[in-house]
Amino acid sequence: MAVLRDLTVDAAVPDTATFGEAVEALTRTDAAVVAIVDADRRVVGLLDERQLLRGLFPAYLGELKHTAFADDDVESIRERRVRAAAQPIRELMAEPVTVEADASLTHVAERFMHCALEGLAVVEGGRYKGVIDLDVFVRAIRDE
Amino acid sequence: MTVLAILAFAGVLAVVAFDWLHRTKAALVGAGVVVIAGVFGIDEAITAVDWETLGLLVGMMIIVGLTERTGIFTYLALRVAQLSRGRPFRLVFLLAGTTGVLSAFLDNLTAILLVVPITLLLADSLDVDPIPLVMTEILASNIGGTATLIGDPPNIMIGSHVRELSFVDFIVNLGPVSLVTLVLGTGLVYLFFRGKLDVDPARAREVAALDPAEDVRGRPHVKRSIAILLGTIVGFFLHTPLGLEPAVVALAGATLLLVVAADDIEEALERVEWGTIFFFIGLFVLVGALESRGVIERIAEGVNAITGDSVGGQSIGILWIAALGSAAVDNIPFTAAMIPVVDELQAGEDFNDAQWWALALGACFGGNATMIAAAANVAAVGVLERTGHAISFVRFLVIGVPVTLLSLVIATIYLLLFQV
Numbered sequence: 001m002a003v004l005r006d007l008t009v010d011a012a013v014p015d016t017a018t019f020g021e022a023v024e025a026l027t028r029t030d031a032a033v034v035a036i037v038d039a040d041r042r043v044v045g046l047l048d049e050r051q052l053l054r055g056l057f058p059a060y061l062g063e064l065k066h067t068a069f070a071d072d073d074v075e076s077i078r079e080r081r082v083r084a085a086a087q088p089i090r091e092l093m094a095e096p097v098t099v100e101a102d103a104s105l106t107h108v109a110e111r112f113m114h115c116a117l118e119g120l121a122v123v124e125g126g127r128y129k130g131v132i133d134l135d136v137f138v139r140a141i142r143d144e
Numbered sequence: 145m146t147v148l149a150i151l152a153f154a155g156v157l158a159v160v161a162f163d164w165l166h167r168t169k170a171a172l173v174g175a176g177v178v179v180i181a182g183v184f185g186i187d188e189a190i191t192a193v194d195w196e197t198l199g200l201l202v203g204m205m206i207i208v209g210l211t212e213r214t215g216i217f218t219y220l221a222l223r224v225a226q227l228s229r230g231r232p233f234r235l236v237f238l239l240a241g242t243t244g245v246l247s248a249f250l251d252n253l254t255a256i257l258l259v260v261p262i263t264l265l266l267a268d269s270l271d272v273d274p275i276p277l278v279m280t281e282i283l284a285s286n287i288g289g290t291a292t293l294i295g296d297p298p299n300i301m302i303g304s305h306v307r308e309l310s311f312v313d314f315i316v317n318l319g320p321v322s323l324v325t326l327v328l329g330t331g332l333v334y335l336f337f338r339g340k341l342d343v344d345p346a347r348a349r350e351v352a353a354l355d356p357a358e359d360v361r362g363r364p365h366v367k368r369s370i371a372i373l374l375g376t377i378v379g380f381f382l383h384t385p386l387g388l389e390p391a392v393v394a395l396a397g398a399t400l401l402l403v404v405a406a407d408d409i410e411e412a413l414e415r416v417e418w419g420t421i422f423f424f425i426g427l428f429v430l431v432g433a434l435e436s437r438g439v440i441e442r443i444a445e446g447v448n449a450i451t452g453d454s455v456g457g458q459s460i461g462i463l464w465i466a467a468l469g470s471a472a473v474d475n476i477p478f479t480a481a482m483i484p485v486v487d488e489l490q491a492g493e494d495f496n497d498a499q500w501w502a503l504a505l506g507a508c509f510g511g512n513a514t515m516i517a518a519a520a521n522v523a524a525v526g527v528l529e530r531t532g533h534a535i536s537f538v539r540f541l542v543i544g545v546p547v548t549l550l551s552l553v554i555a556t557i558y559l560l561l562f563q564v
Contacts, residue, residue, distance in 0.1 A: 058268055
C-alpha cells in the first residue's frame, strides 16, 4: 500500500514571495500545488492552477456568476499578467489545507473530497514537509 | 435587571459599530445573556420575536436567490449600461435608477450584490474607476429601498409590525419622496465624481456590442422564476384586499418557486441568509427585554420631552434620531429599538402614520451616511475590497454624509408639507 510520505514532493515558496515567483515554482517543480510557508515553516497558503487564474483574470470574476456575454481583451489580460507577477503571493493564495505526514490514505481522500484544490500540503508537527498532488494520489491508489 | 437589559443592548450596538465581533454572534450573545440572567423568560423571548418579519425576509431571500440563478438581473444591469452609450451622465443615472428599482422590489442588500459585480466588469470594460459607479449604487440602493415595504430591512420590520400600513401605503407615502431624493442624490454624486468618468468611445462601442441575453438563454426555469417573482410583487400590491399579510405573500411565492423551479431543495434553501435571520432573532429578544423592563417607555418619554407633544415635532425628531442612530450603528438594530418607542408615543392616541414614515425615512436614509450604516454598504464595500478597490471609512463619509444630509432635508420638507 502506498505511504503518504512516498507520494510527497517539495514545492514551497516563502510567504514574502511574489505571485510571479510562486508561479515560477509551480512550473519548475511540476507539482499541482505550491505551499506558501512562513519563517517558522508553517503553511500559510496554497497556490494551484485555479488560484493562478485569480491572478491572471480580474478579481471581480470571482463575484460574477453570469459571464457568457463577456468578451476577451487580450491586451488587458497581458497587462494584468505583468501586474500580478509583482503582487505579493499573500494577496492571491488560497487558504491552506493540510494533512499530517502519517495520516491515513482514507483521511487524505476525505480531505481531497472536501476541498477544491488540486493538491494539499503535508505537515509534520505543524511544519511543512511537502505537497501531494491529487492526480499522484489517485494514480497511487488506482495502481495498488 | 433593567441595567443588565440596557447594558446587553448597548454592548451589542457597540460591538456591531466597532466590528469587534460578527453582528449575528453579538446579537445572539446579548440575547442569551438577557434570557439566562432572567431579565425575562424564554416564553416572553419567543413572543418578542417578530415572526412576520422573519417570514417576509426568508420568503424574499428564497425568491430572489432562485430568480438570480436565471441571470436575468445581470442581463438587466448590462442592458441598462448599454443604453448609456458610454455617456457618464446617463451611465450614472441609469445605474442609479436600475439599482433603486431593484432595491425597491427585491431588497437593497440583494440589489447591491447583483449589480456591483457586473458594474466592476463594466468599469473594467469602459476603463473607468469603478468606485464612483459603486458609490452611486450603494446610495441608490438605500434610497430606492425606502420606497416600498420590502425594499429595506427597516421597512420590512415596520411593515410587518404595523398592520394598518399596507404595501400600497408605503409606495404612496414613501415612493415620491424616494424618487425625488434618488434624482437629487445621484446628481450630487455625479457632480462629485464627474471628472473621473470619461469614457473612451471605442470602449463604449465594445460594451454596446456585448449580447447580455447570452447568459439567460438555455438556463432552466427562467420564465417560471420571473413569472413567480412578478406574481409575488403583484401579490404585495393586492395583499390588503386579499386579506393576506406581506409575509404570507412572500412565503407563498417562495413555496411555489421551490416546488416548480428548485431541483435541489437543500441547495435552494442555502439562498436564505441564516446569519441575517439569527441577527434579527437576537435583536428582537434584546429589544423585548428593554420593553419588558420599561426602558422603551422611558425612551419614548425622553423623545416626547425633546420634541414636544405635537405629531409634527415628534415626526421630525424621529426622522433625525433614527438617521443619526442608523448612521452610527446599523439601521436594523436601531429600527428594532425605535419601533416600540413609536408604539409608545402613539399609546392612547389615534393611529398616526406620519411617525412611521418618519422612522422609515430616517432609518433608510441614515443608512447612507457611513459604510457600516446599512447591510448593503457593508456588502458592497466587502466586494470592493475583495476585488482590489478598497474604499476607506473616511472616503465613504465624504460622499455618504452630504447625500444623507440632502436626503434628510428633503424628507423633513416632505414630512412638514405632506404628512403633519
